Amino acid sequence: MNYRFVVKPELCIGCRTCELACSFAHSVNGKPGRSRIYPLGTGHKELWVPVVCLQCEDPACARSCLVDAITRNPETGAMDLDAERCVRCMACVAACPFGCSLHDANHQMVVKCDLCGGDPVCAHFCPTKALVLEPIVQQKKKKSA
């Protein structure tokens, strides 16, 4: 994992290009899927936040999944949902405190951000670079005395 996905709300203009890019990137049989990213208003003037899965360290979605369908992808660092394993009990949708585990009613499946396998499509389309893939600079840790 040499890159990380960074969301910068102060740069977001709420154009919703990421939403469109996401839903096309995750199309099922040619039909656009449900977007995993939601640029929402914050209640402040001209301030938007692209709400997207935070890939928590100890995620409620994975803890609530009784069939272990949500697991950490060691390559991308994302919590991946195995659609083949999912039994659609909606536990993760109800349990996620950020509302980022979603039910795609059109395709009868549960979806969540998987960082597009390590190269998020939304980051490519964001015109203001509010969504970026940044390389992680390894900092040498000083040994505590």
Next chain:
Amino acid sequence: MVTLTINGKLVRAREGEMLLDAIRREGIEIPATCQHEAVEPYGACRLCTVEITKADWGGWKNHVTSCLYPVQEGLIVSTHSEDVIRIRKTILDLFLARCPNAELIQNMAAEYGITRTSYEEVPDGNDCILCGLCTRVCDKMGFQAISTVGRGHGKEVAPPLGEAPPDCVGCLACAQICPTNYIKFTDDGTTRTIWGREFELVKCETTGQPTITKEFAAYLVKHRNIPEDYFTRCDSAHREELAKTMGRITHWGRQEEA
């Protein structure tokens, strides 16, 4: 890694892997209705039957359910040989006699050229193919609310004693994964009924949207260590809240208000 032959093609597979996984990875379509990634293979529907042989078997061959058969070095597999097709047709014919109205079975049988069963239709037949997927998923999730009861022609999937199951939490997983949509439920946004038991749904404090049943939420709080207040809002309300919180952090210490 082991090397085997599937339909004349040399294929490498992981040791301990089941034949069906290796076959599917090669892009070969074979029907399998009782198979699901969430549970162990079971071999109930028998539709994934394939023909296996080995070079040193002296012409002997065997028919096995590929979902339950681990890959072996030097195995020669045919997924669509004449015998396999005949076996699969017989199974589908029998399924069609039991479940004449199940859409999945009708479509599968039509693919193999069967539109009407050659057997006598079961008079009180239903759409259940008794694959046991629902009971296995229920067991896997830790509820064990339903099981197969009875034997032979009287075998069916049901809650204990045919009464409203006390261990069911109304998660609907059984109905969602049922290959033939046999398991029925009703959900009017306030109450959910399945297996003859009524469940009250948790409603979002902000939007009033129903999420999961109260029993399921209570189970997750108790056994999966999820804070209780996570269930008080629906997913869209959670997102709104996250956006508002992030806005508050960004505007920390500033005076302007929209």
